[in-house]
Amino acid sequence: MKTLTRLMMFASLALVGCGGTAASTARMGATQAAIRSAGEVGAEREPTAALHLQYAREQFTQAEQLSRSGEGERAERVLARAEADAELALALSRRSASISAAGQAASEVREARSRPTPTSTPTPPAAPPTAPQPTP
Template identity: 45%
Template sequence: MRRAIVSAGLLLGVAGCAGVQQAPPTKQLVDSEVSIRQAEAAGAESVADAAQHLQWAREQAGEARRLLERNERDKAALFLKRAEADAELALALAHEAPARAEADRVLQQVQQLQGTVQ
């Protein structure tokens, strides 16, 4: 009898878990949107490599929204991870561009100074 009760409890537990739907990845959706907005604010659209990654992030976020509408949450979560990663890369590339330009400018000044010394 005890064994039957334990078995019934386990069966109900498994059935309960199977009936629970995964919550939509709203945090990931918000995170990817925030990353996209940060990249836009940093000027990613004006840096070629950054602009490409920003475009991919937008496309992946859009596809994730379509998947969420069809209740394909697992696939949507993957697209949102990719969107966030591309947006973060776009942000990093947008921040790198001015630093690289400044470094090139300083290097050019150093080379000019070396030319005048010789």
């Protein structure tokens, strides 16, 4: 994925050449996909992840504007920043979920340990009664 991104970056840099070109559609798509992925894993719910997702969106918008105004090279670099922020938002969101799950699992272990176990000392079985003696 990273190799592909870099290839696309080189390609777009080649296209941009002496300026006056737009950022590559592939790069725009890749960044958009990263932003979407971060949103889908719930980055909005984790404050730091939400902040980086916001950075990513803002930078993506900035890159679009730069691209429209023909500053393709600069747009590509801003897209790279946006994508890095989106990937960080995704990683932070997953970290939050994993730490929460680990805490939950540890809590369940503590609960299982504290669960009372059935008594291990059996009560002796009732002895069969002796036949009562007939009354004369």
